[in-house]
Amino acid sequence: MTMRRSSRRLFTIPAGVLSCLLAINGLAAVRGLDLRQNTVLSIAYCALPLMSFPLFLLALVVRRLLPLQAILVLAYIPVYSALNWRTCAELGYCGSVASVVMLTITTTKVLLFGGVGLCSVAARVVEPRPKANSREQR
Numbered sequence: 001m002t003m004r005r006s007s008r009r010l011f012t013i014p015a016g017v018l019s020c021l022l023a024i025n026g027l028a029a030v031r032g033l034d035l036r037q038n039t040v041l042s043i044a045y046c047a048l049p050l051m052s053f054p055l056f057l058l059a060l061v062v063r064r065l066l067p068l069q070a071i072l073v074l075a076y077i078p079v080y081s082a083l084n085w086r087t088c089a090e091l092g093y094c095g096s097v098a099s100v101v102m103l104t105i106t107t108t109k110v111l112l113f114g115g116v117g118l119c120s121v122a123a124r125v126v127e128p129r130p131k132a133n134s135r136e137q138r
Contacts, residue, residue: 007126015069015119016056022112023053038086044079048072049109052116059120066124070117073110080104 026049035042052072059065081097081104088094104110 008123011119011123011126012060015066015116015123016053018112018116018119019052019056019069022049022109022116025109025112026050026052038083041079041082041086044075045083048076048079049113052113056116056120063124063127066120069120073113073117076113077101077104077110080107080110 026046030046033042033046055068081101084104085100094100
């Protein structure tokens, strides 16, 4: 086994475990979320974590899809921050938008998402590249 292949597995396995945990966490969110307020944000809050594990499984077949996990992270942070802002604004303890975003980034769910995205991008970077046909090989 080459170093690149073992390095890819070193990043792919944690990405799979973390995306599975994230999907389970998304199922729990579906069960307990009030969809009457901000329906679009609430659906995105539940759907983005649920999409993580199927996207990971699809990326095992089509390796070019691995970086999409990082895009899910970038989509999830504003959605989760908006829902956090809604909650703290209703209760009257919001500081600033930046403080709400920073608070959101330090939550377990966003850290899980970040871990999946980071491991997926790292697995894509260390992936062995196919050898191109060159004149030297002829």
